[in-house]
Amino acid sequence: MMEGPWFYPGEVRCLHLATVRRERRLPIPGRVRVRRGEAVEATTVLAVAEQPAGVVVVDLARPLRVPPARVARYLRRKPGASVQAGEILAARPIRLGLQTLRVRSPVDGEIVAVGGGKVLIQTGARILELRAGFPGMVAEVIPDYGAVIEMTGALIQASWSIGLDPETPWSGVVRVVGTGTEPLRARAIDPMAHGTLVVSGGWIEPSGLEQARQLQVKGLIAGSMEVSLLTMLREMPFPVILTEGFGRLPMHPALFRIFLMAQGREAFLLPSPGPMGLPGRPEILIPLPTENPPPPEPPAEIPLRPGVKVRGLREPLLGRSGTVLAIARAPMVLESGFQAWCVEIQPDGEEARLWVPVHNVEILRV
Amino acid sequence: MHAKSLVVIDIGSVQTRALLFAQVEDRFRFVSAASAPTSLRGRDPDVAMGVLYALEHLSRLSERPLLDPQGSPIYPERADGAGADRYLVTLSAAPPLRAVIGGLSPDWSLASLRRATAAAPVQVVSTLSVVATDGRRPTEEEWLSALVEAEPDVVLIAGGMEQGAARPVRALLETAMLAARLRPEDRRPLVIFAGNASLREEAVALAGREVPLRVLPNVRPCPEAEQIGPVVEALEARYLERAAGVLPGLSLVQGWASASMRPTARALAHVVRYLSLEAPERAVLLVDLGGNQTTLIAARAGALAQVVRHGSGVGLGILPLYQRRGGEAVARWLPREISLEQLEAFAWMKALHPATLPQTLEDMWLELAFAREAMAEAWETMTGLWPELSRPTIAFEPILLTGGLFAAHARPGALALAVLDALQPVGLTTLLWDPVGALAGVGALAEVEPGLAVEVLTGRPWIPLATVLAPALEGAVAPDELLFTVEVHHRSPEGATATYEIEVRGGRLEVVPIPSRGETELRRFRLRRPVDLGWGPRRAPRRIRIAGGLLGLIIDGRGRPLQQARDPAARREQIARWLWDVGALGGSL
Numbered sequence: 001m002m003e004g005p006w007f008y009p010g011e012v013r014c015l016h017l018a019t020v021r022r023e024r025r026l027p028i029p030g031r032v033r034v035r036r037g038e039a040v041e042a043t044t045v046l047a048v049a050e051q052p053a054g055v056v057v058v059d060l061a062r063p064l065r066v067p068p069a070r071v072a073r074y075l076r077r078k079p080g081a082s083v084q085a086g087e088i089l090a091a092r093p094i095r096l097g098l099q100t101l102r103v104r105s106p107v108d109g110e111i112v113a114v115g116g117g118k119v120l121i122q123t124g125a126r127i128l129e130l131r132a133g134f135p136g137m138v139a140e141v142i143p144d145y146g147a148v149i150e151m152t153g154a155l156i157q158a159s160w161s162i163g164l165d166p167e168t169p170w171s172g173v174v175r176v177v178g179t180g181t182e183p184l185r186a187r188a189i190d191p192m193a194h195g196t197l198v199v200s201g202g203w204i205e206p207s208g209l210e211q212a213r214q215l216q217v218k219g220l221i222a223g224s225m226e227v228s229l230l231t232m233l234r235e236m237p238f239p240v241i242l243t244e245g246f247g248r249l250p251m252h253p254a255l256f257r258i259f260l261m262a263q264g265r266e267a268f269l270l271p272s273p274g275p276m277g278l279p280g281r282p283e284i285l286i287p288l289p290t291e292n293p294p295p296p297e298p299p300a301e302i303p304l305r306p307g308v309k310v311r312g313l314r315e316p317l318l319g320r321s322g323t324v325l326a327i328a329r330a331p332m333v334l335e336s337g338f339q340a341w342c343v344e345i346q347p348d349g350e351e352a353r354l355w356v357p358v359h360n361v362e363i364l365r366v
Numbered sequence: 367m368h369a370k371s372l373v374v375i376d377i378g379s380v381q382t383r384a385l386l387f388a389q390v391e392d393r394f395r396f397v398s399a400a401s402a403p404t405s406l407r408g409r410d411p412d413v414a415m416g417v418l419y420a421l422e423h424l425s426r427l428s429e430r431p432l433l434d435p436q437g438s439p440i441y442p443e444r445a446d447g448a449g450a451d452r453y454l455v456t457l458s459a460a461p462p463l464r465a466v467i468g469g470l471s472p473d474w475s476l477a478s479l480r481r482a483t484a485a486a487p488v489q490v491v492s493t494l495s496v497v498a499t500d501g502r503r504p505t506e507e508e509w510l511s512a513l514v515e516a517e518p519d520v521v522l523i524a525g526g527m528e529q530g531a532a533r534p535v536r537a538l539l540e541t542a543m544l545a546a547r548l549r550p551e552d553r554r555p556l557v558i559f560a561g562n563a564s565l566r567e568e569a570v571a572l573a574g575r576e577v578p579l580r581v582l583p584n585v586r587p588c589p590e591a592e593q594i595g596p597v598v599e600a601l602e603a604r605y606l607e608r609a610a611g612v613l614p615g616l617s618l619v620q621g622w623a624s625a626s627m628r629p630t631a632r633a634l635a636h637v638v639r640y641l642s643l644e645a646p647e648r649a650v651l652l653v654d655l656g657g658n659q660t661t662l663i664a665a666r667a668g669a670l671a672q673v674v675r676h677g678s679g680v681g682l683g684i685l686p687l688y689q690r691r692g693g694e695a696v697a698r699w700l701p702r703e704i705s706l707e708q709l710e711a712f713a714w715m716k717a718l719h720p721a722t723l724p725q726t727l728e729d730m731w732l733e734l735a736f737a738r739e740a741m742a743e744a745w746e747t748m749t750g751l752w753p754e755l756s757r758p759t760i761a762f763e764p765i766l767l768t769g770g771l772f773a774a775h776a777r778p779g780a781l782a783l784a785v786l787d788a789l790q791p792v793g794l795t796t797l798l799w800d801p802v803g804a805l806a807g808v809g810a811l812a813e814v815e816p817g818l819a820v821e822v823l824t825g826r827p828w829i830p831l832a833t834v835l836a837p838a839l840e841g842a843v844a845p846d847e848l849l850f851t852v853e854v855h856h857r858s859p860e861g862a863t864a865t866y867e868i869e870v871r872g873g874r875l876e877v878v879p880i881p882s883r884g885e886t887e888l889r890r891f892r893l894r895r896p897v898d899l900g901w902g903p904r905r906a907p908r909r910i911r912i913a914g915g916l917l918g919l920i921i922d923g924r925g926r927p928l929q930q931a932r933d934p935a936a937r938r939e940q941i942a943r944w945l946w947d948v949g950a951l952g953g954s955l
Contacts, residue, residue: 005423008415009721010405028550055514055548057506057541068540069571113547116540116572120510120548159718227710245718246711301405301415313719315726336730337777337950338723359403359721 006303007327007341011363012281012311014255015155017294020285021139021148022270026130029144036141040132040149042169042268047130047146054123056107061117063103064092068117075119077111084108089119133169134268134285152294153287154258156243158221161282163239164271170239171268172197172218174286176259181250184208184222193217197267199259201251204229209236219269221259221284223251224319239269241282249319252311254366262286298365304343310361312345317356321364322347328355368394368818369451371443373424373432374807375417375619376630379459380404380657380681380720381770382416384424384432385807386450387822394821399802400424401773403721404459406613413459414615417622439622454810455623457616458630458659460609462487462676463519463601466512466555468494468538470525475561478585479524481751482594485672486601487629487659492516494541496525496534506541513545518555520604521546522597523569526562528587535561539569546577554578556604560585560597598672602629625814630654631661631674633809634768638663639670640812640823641764649755651762652805653741653785655771657681657720660740662748664755664762671752678740680733680771681720688713691739698930699735699787701942701951702728723774730777731945734784737771741788761793761900766828768800775801778916779877779948782832786875787944790926792838793900796913797831804828830915833880835888837897839925843872849923850893850906858884868921873929873940875947876921880914887911888919920948 030049034040060075061068074092077083083105091102109123136151164170173196177188180201189198189211197219198212204225212220213236221241225233226248233240243251265286272280302308304324311321322345331339332355340357347354371388382404386397402419405411418437425432431448434440440449465488469475472495483490492512496503513521521542525535539559546554559569560582573579582596606627610616620627634654642650642665654661660678664671677686688696693706712732716722724730749756767785775781782797804827812819837849849870856864858881868876880886891899891906899906912919924944931937945951 005400005426006419008402008405008419010403010719028553055510057510057544113544115543115547115574116536118506118540118544120544122548160714226707227714228707246714313715314722314724315729318715331774333776334723334725335727336724337727337775337780338725338730339774339776340723357723357725359723360725362719 005341007358008301008303009310009359009362011301011365013155013157013297013365014252014258015297015365016258016261017153017288017290018155019150019152019294019296020155021150021296022134022283023142023146023148024130024133025142025146026128028128030128030130032141032143032146034138034141034147036138038138039136040138041135042132042171044132045129046132049128050125051128055112056109056121056123058089058103058106058119058121059117060090060103060119064090064101065094066092071117072114075114079111079114081111082109083111083121128167130167131169133270134171135287151285151287152290153285154262155297156255156258156284156286157281158241158243158284159245159281161239161241161269161271162233163236164269164282166271169268170219171266174199174259174262174265174267176200176263178202180253180256183248186211189215189217191215197221197269201256203248203250204240206232209233212236212238224249241269241284244319247319252321252364254364258286302363304358304361304363309364309366310343310345311364312356312361314356314360316354317345317347317360320347322350325353327358369815371450372452372454372811372815372818373421373439373450374454374456374810375420376456376803376806376810377404377413377417377459377616377619378630378656378770379406379659379679379683381773382413382420383803383806384417384420385802385804386424386428386430387807387811387818388450393825394818395825396802396804396807396822396827398424398428399804400427406459410614412615413613414618417615417619441624452624452814453622454625454807454814455619455627456630456633456806456810457606457609457627458487458656460487460605460613462489463605463608464489464491464516465601466490466492466494466516466518466521466542468509468521468523468525468542469561470496470531470534472497474589475524475526475586478592478594479522479560479597481592482585482597483522483601484747484751485594485598485670485674487605487631487674487676488520488601489676491518494538496538506537509538509541510545513542514548517549519608520556520558520601522558522560524559524561524585526565526584527589528563528584530562532562532565535565536568539565539572543572543577551576556580558582558597558600602632605629628810628813630806631663631672633806633813634661635663635670635672636809636812636819637805637823638665638766639668640820642666643668648763649760650764650766651789652766652768653789654769654806655679655737655740656769658683660744661769662741662744664748664752666760671748671755673744673748673751675740675744675747678743680716680736680740682717683740684713684720684736685717687736687740687743691743696735696739698937699738699941700731701938701945702731703934703938704732730780733771734780738784738788741785745789762791762795763793764796764798765789765791766798766800766805767831768803768805770803772799773801773803777950778831780945780950782834782917782920783875783944783948783950786834786836786920786922787928790836790928791834792836792898792926794910794912795834795836796915797834798828799831799916800828830913832915832917832920833912834920834922835899836922836926837870837899839872840896840898840903842929843895843923843925845873847872848894849897850891850895850899852888852892852921853890854878854880854919855887855889856881856884870921870923872923872925874923875944876923877917877919877948878921879918880912882914885911886914886919917948
């Protein structure tokens with residue numbers, strides 16, 4: 001008889017001190033500008049790439065009065081060449097050379113393609129600059145795409161973010177307001193919050209969001225918020241990160257403690273798009289000086305087992321955390337009617353235990 | 367030499383399922399299933415990990431070791447019973463292809479391309495039409511801008527019947543090729559040309575060596591004929607090619623497979639086609655409702671109609687679904703009052719944690735409310751593209767239910783009601799429930815071992831959920847108005863008979879338990895008002911044998927289309943009553 005199955009739910013990390021490595025990549029190939037071992041600041045450009053912007057199509061076949069297949073022989077400028085407005089793109093002598101049919105470029109730009117009797121002129125390019133996003137050292141170069149950056153400090157993985165741009169670094173000095181569980185209202189944010197990264201352990205109230213805007217904070221981190229604030233949030237000039245999600249969920253105490261210890265330090269915010277544009281986990285990195293390098297981040301996923309700390313993702317454990325006591329030996333039938341493998345949880349600070357599906361928790365790596 | 371055992375791995379956006387099929391005594395059949403989260407959200411997403419966890423889980427459940435100490439699948443099957451002879455992979459986790467379609471006329475070539483793209487894992491991001499709906503022909507610059515902005519993975523160009531118009535289609539092709547050349551070489555879209563055959567050579571010349579091109583038979587060679595099959599196959603092949611590039615770990619999983627990977631929808635289509643050929647006079651419908659994709663496949667005598675809807679489901683797809691359908695559309699299926707804000711928060715949280723399961727009754731109702739909208743939306747798309755499938759033209763028998771929503775559910779009444787509300791079938795049909803997702807595995811098996819797949823299907827790898835009789839009503843019906851009566855006759859294998867009369871009333875669902883053993887017939891229909899039971903208006907068969915199922919017989923007297931009360935409180939009461947009727951309002955299981 002084999003032992004029961006193992007389960008690997010998702011996990012969330014909040015580490016006081018670790019050696020953290022993060023890959024920074026361009027979405028398209030470009031040129032890498034850093035070398036292995038080089039120290040970088042958050043704003044250091046790691047790699048650049050060009051994306052075409054506007055394009056103009058110029059028909060050559062019709063004005064030259066030739067079939068599309070014969071256009072190539074009359075071209076004066078080939079793909080890759082720069083052209084200026086008014087410059088001749090193609091010319092064809094007619095009437096024994098006494099006359100010439102000419103086609104001129106209507107714009108400044110670069111010829112990028114020729115085909116079907118037409119020429120395509122790119123009128124501009126958007127330069128993509130990939131910045132480090134946080135200070136550290138180049139641990140590895142990813143040819144054509146970017147680099148792996150290493151730093152030491154605290155790492156907090158959140159649940160959702162808005163306003164973060166993968167290519168632009170975003171940082172601010174941590175300013176914790178409140179004691180950890182009360183909602184973020186206007187009166188909690190004083191003028192000293194101007195230009196700082198405000199952290200609240202509760203959920204965001206509309207007045208708190210408005211006050212943050214008026215005081216021009218650098219960013220806002222909170223446990224959660226009501227979805228009705230999304231429209232208002234999209235107009236905010238600063239990023240917002242939620243550690244728990246939507247509704248009225250306070251920040252987990254372990255996360256709040258890290259922010260308290262980082263009061264006054266600079267924190268760096270990283271969006272983390274998942275593969276294929278799926279939502280990833282935004283991260284907050286807080287560099288900390290150390291004499292000896294701290295241990296690296298813990299290895300990848302661990303299975304659920306007794307003693308593991310977990311956080312509930314759904315009712316009835318939503319927003320609470322606890323410790324795994326046992327794993328069921330067979331699927332259980334839930335009140336909803338679903339049959340699911342379950343774990344028994346001892347919620348933090350509570351007497352009653354409860355069984356929840358293994359996929360309704362995530363492992364808390366603290 | 368046939369395989370003695372085979373594992374199919376179905377990689378969905380939320381769950382990866384591993385299904386074991388094996389020779390047991392004298393028959394090849396489905397044995398066991400296990401799943402693990404596909405886990406695409408972590409810092410190091412890797413679909414291979416989800417596959418390994420699912421195989422590990424399956425090893426423990428089936429007591430058949432499937433992984434060697436290094437963590438690789440064991441094959442072929444060893445003498446001690448470890449491993450499996452073959453591993454097959456189906457996939458629905460990858461994002462859809464971004465497609466631009468271009469054609470001559472919205473009613474002909476573009477209509478065919480819309481059907482082809484609906485049937486494949488594709489999202490149409492832009493449409494280029496030579497004949498614009500506002501009567502103005504777009505310029506080539508406008509086409510080009512649309513193509514550049516869309517950043518498509520694939521560009522489909524069709525148009526021109528055979529020996530028909532060529533010039534405007536040529537212009538579309540030229541523009542598509544130019545736009546493709548603007549992208550870096552390794553990111554150029556595949557251009558698929560399925561138009562006027564006279565332009566094939568020109569298409570090849572325009573593409574040169576720089577632009578990837580597939581030339582396919584004209585999707586609309588003449589007004590009466592349509593051939594979208596080759597286009598769908600080409601799109602599926604491109605989807606799988608691209609998936610290997612965007613899903614970390616997929617190449618490793620492909621290396622374990624003993625045949626080419628297939629989209630899950632393609633595998634399911636094999637099953638639906640086969641069942642439709644078994645009884646060509648009937649149409650078959652399959653619903654596959656997962657985390658981020660809802661698929662409907664209808665078939666009659668082997669001819670398929672298919673809708674693969676990405677961004678729709680009860681996992682990641684719940685949020686785009688909510689944004690398209692709106693909170694009120696979802697809330698109308700709930701028996702309790704809920705604010706739209708709570709509903710939207712639920713959708714956001716489910717999208718952030720798509721693998722979570724409803725633990726409470728309220729959560730189940732919420733999830734099934736979204737599921738109704740996902741099925742209804744896919745059904746609307748299907749009947750929009752294939753109007754001949756619209757009610758009351760066609761009755762489906764059976765309706766197969768598969769996918770993540772239907773997995774591991776133990777309140778069959780709740781599931782059956784969700785399907786009846788969303789699809790509103792008419793006439794007599796059977797709901798067949800695939801609670802472990804075995805059908806995708808059977809479909810994958812059909813490609814490599816068709817004989818074994820037939821053997822598995824002969825064993826009916828599903829649970830008959832219910833037989834449904836849903837009459838279409840003429841005109842409005844008063845609540846509780848008597849519609850018809852019918853006698854249910856049951857004869858047990860021992861010869862004992864039982865007869866009872868059922869009164870079917872307007873706005874109500876009657877659930878009649880049918881013993882699993884013996885034979886059951888419906889007799890003596892007495893129509894008390896004009897209804898169509900599926901045999902034509904005001905007609906009824908003298909007697910008809912039914913199979914029953916887990917729930918027995920459900921007679922749906924609510925009429926078509928379903929009429930819900932306008933007042934929210936009355937509507938909630940109505941929903942609660944329907945849930946009560948099918949035993950899904952609460953109580954023990």
